[in-house]
Amino acid sequence: MPYRLAPPPARLAGRQELLAELRRRLGTKGRAPRVVALHGLGGVGKTSVALAYAHRWKVAHDGLVWQLTAEDAATLSAGFGELAAQLGIHEIVDTTNPITQVHAALAAQDEPWLLILDNVTDYASIRDVLPPAGDGEVLLTTRSAYWPDDIALEVPVLDQRVAAEFLTEHTTGDSSAAADLARELGALPLALDQAASFLDATGHTLGEYLRLLRERRAELLSRGQPLGYAASVMSTWNVAFQRLQTTHPDAITLLRLLACCAPDTIPFRLMLMPPSPVPAPAAPIVGALLGDLFAIADAITELRRYSLVGRPVGGHVSVHRLVQAVTIDQLPSAERDVWRTTAAELVQAVLPTDATVRKSWPRYALLLPHARTLLSPGSQGTIRMVDYLGASGDYVTARLVQSEVYADARRRLGDEHPDTLSALTELARWTGHAGDATRARNMFAEILPVRRRVSGPEHPDTLTVLYQLCDWTGQTGDATRARDIAAELLPIRRRVSGDEHLDTLRIWTELGFWTGQLGDAARARDIYAELLPVRERVSGPEHSDTLSVRDQYARWIGEAGDPLRAKELCAALLPVYERIAGAEHPDTLWARTNLAWWTGEAGDPASARDQYRVLLPVRIRVSGPDHPATLTAWTNLAWWTAQAGDREAALQEYRELLPIRERVSGPEHPDTLRVQSQIAHWTAQPT
Structure with a gap:
């Protein structure tokens, strides 16, 4: 089956009731998709809950399990094109209306499917993207709280006891220090996980971490709370940033570059080892990383040590958007602009020269979300x-x-x-x-x-x-x-x-x-x-x-x-x-x-009739049911059905086609009049 899903969360605590409620809402069989919007504070673990659900129940979705990033309309549209390719509808770059194509394919699926749309902006942005039919489940993650009551499900912060137990299990320290730190972190799952990762990497105790957190708080709060996240999250990363800046400055250089891109599937190796020279302004900013495979590998290794990036696969890596935000927001405004300009120049430098050549299209597809973010x-x-x-x-x-x-x-x-x-x-x-x-x-x-x-x-x-x-x-x-x-x-x-x-x-x-x-x-x-x-x-x-x-x-x-x-x-x-x-x-x-x-x-x-019968559903998937090319194929199918001697089938095709042709082209368009003429002609023919 088509399958794309990020790995399950390595450390998930206190979400059993939420997962059970998700299954209760989504697990009922039917021909209409079941939809749930997981909403709540950024960093509260909405995506983690969605992934935990998907991995737990993936065996129940034989038709499809697929995760899409949904906050940018063009990237989402192109992502639906890639999904259409995986469904066997067409090749990745051969799409004209990918959302309509996927809707049609999901409606026709015999097996249950699961679609995750991650980081949805709001209900209006996703209304037309939701599949209208099919035995499937749609799981949304979003910061927006404005959702219809029947699909909304809020993800709260963890219970304080669960948060403290999480820290005790994954770090070194007593329960009292864990409870104090859990309160200081506001029981926010991302903050807890980042704290555990930092303590695991550095060997600090819970008490030492809590002391560092309190010492840094005033400085960090003076900069505000970016994207609504608690200062404790920024404190966690700021300590790691300072250590890396001292011991591995190339890792901080790479992190700043990655922080400017879209969060998923960042082609860091391509960007830093381009086939041709990059513009002069960008080269000194990335320094020793440019063109040095081992320097790049060392920097990624150090970032992984603090869980600041995902696991690199094939020269690509993902960075949580919170890490990106904190990385950029701690820089002065002028420096942020320099880094964004540098990342934009690196992306633009690796775009193939001729966008019309088919062999260049996979690279364009890879770079599309980053170009949308940077250029x-x-x-x-x-x-x-x-x-x-x-x-x-x-x-x-x-x-x-x-x-x-x-x-x-x-x-x-x-x-x-x-x-x-x-x-x-x-x-x-x-x-x-x-x-x-x-x-x-x-x-x-x-x-x-x-x-x-x-x-x-x-x-x-x-x-x-x-x-x-x-x-x-x-x-x-x-x-x-x-x-x-x-x-x-x-x-x-x-x-x-x-x-x-x-x-x-x-x-x-x-x-x-x-x-x-x-x-x-x-x-x-x-x-x-x-x-x-x-x-x-x-x-x-x-x-x-x-x-x-x-x-x-x-x-x-x-x-x-x-x-x-x-x-x-x-x-x-x-x-x-x-x-x-x-x-x-x-x-x-x-x-x-x-x-x-x-x-x-x-x-x-x-034979003409049979060729059009095969062609028409393909044209509907690729171009949509109202596209002029689709209507031409439909008209020709009706014509050759009649010429092959099947008057009743031809009349049925023409009658189904006429209201669509009238709506799309108008009642007096020549093509509309031709359909009307054919209906009149074949209706008048003796049976």
Whole structure:
């Protein structure tokens, strides 16, 4: 089964009643997921309780046990994409709507499952993420106390007696000193565990630790209580920090670097041993650690001695967010900025140069949460992250991150700065790819007059907006207007950019496509026949844009009267898509759509129907049930079902499709009218 779960808490005390209550609430069988939100003070042990429950009852969840970090929307969305991959839905980087995909997969599971969403911000942020169906359990951890009564479960601090017994069991000292220290620490589980770890590492007694704690309290309280945690927690770590600063300063250097990153799966070895030189400002800050495997290993060893980091696995390590907060908060403000800038430069330095190359995507996936934590929205690293998300097919997350890029540009530069307009152009593009063609078209229509005024009517950026307006106008059903824009734009683009410029080739492609959509298949075929060798020469035979041209060339050959040749070309193209983009990348699914269509047109409607039956649920998982590509596949399934002779099944498909098509495209969209026409036609046919 798909399984991702942090190790069980090594030392958990006084939580038996809480675990029993969790099992009572979650353990009941049913088709609706059971949800519990563990909430309470930071450091009270919410995640520890969740992990203890998951490990105790993991044998009862044969379908799935999976833990996700939930406080950042983009990281959570990408995390659902990885979960979808583990469920066998698609490859990790081939996701467009990962949350919808996982919801569908969990609803279809026959075996019980358990999903943990860790560090949820609030109910509003997680409402649409909660699975709506399935025999499963959802366990949330959160600091927010505002949750519906039927799912809320508060995690209190420990009973004083239990806290004292915990210290007595795990340290050296008498029960009186343990009781005094437990009171001083407020019976906060994290503070107790950290105290035990420190005493175990240093050999101090409970009384000595209590004396050190009291001596440091006033100094630490003068700095405030970061993130709501008691001063005793900061005191514990401050003592360890001072010892490390004296005996192993490289460990403190590493800890400060790790404290700036997202808390989980920090690729410290990659960051400190990058394949190429890092920017000059960062190098002296990390000092001897940079490029020295043994220095890095020694620093990790010392941090583990004080339990300040998790167990390193494969060059990755996790750091509790409280350790991170205290590490950073004890620095002066200017130094915090230096360390965050240093960590950001190290992350950005190891981002692959070309985010569109598939072999670079696993590294981008690894670095995504740290880039989200460290990089400013306007940085080159964030822009490359958007490129990676879009190239890999995760259009929803690409749109989410790009919206932040645009908001940042707008705040810094104003509404009509060229860079702001470029950011808005990208946001409109990813909005369209995420399935909202109408919104994309409207956004480009609003951008165009502003871009013309700011940059000029024939500036390349203005022409890019006009090209996008052409594309998304056509996607909304207005093929005539799209063809006219393309015909107007192509000679301008040729004059401004040259015949073989990529932007010229793109609008050339648009002209061929919308010409064909308006019924002139022979002319479209001829345009693509002229375009294809140019595209292959400029971009290479297996570039994604070249493959798109090959795909459309096959289509218009078929539309012009040679469906068998179209089928042969599509059959040759599909394995190329699968090899380059992945089996369930949106572009690959379009190739499968076209192959199925021309299989039917070439005289085998039953095979076409069967191919669409296999394709449609995949398209729903990858793109969502309302995406235009999904609706196209559904329409084609209904068509070939009818052509294969099953009138009743075809009518059923069309009738289920119609209200969705009306809601998504509108009642007068050509695609909606075609569905209505097919219902009328097959209803009128004699049985």
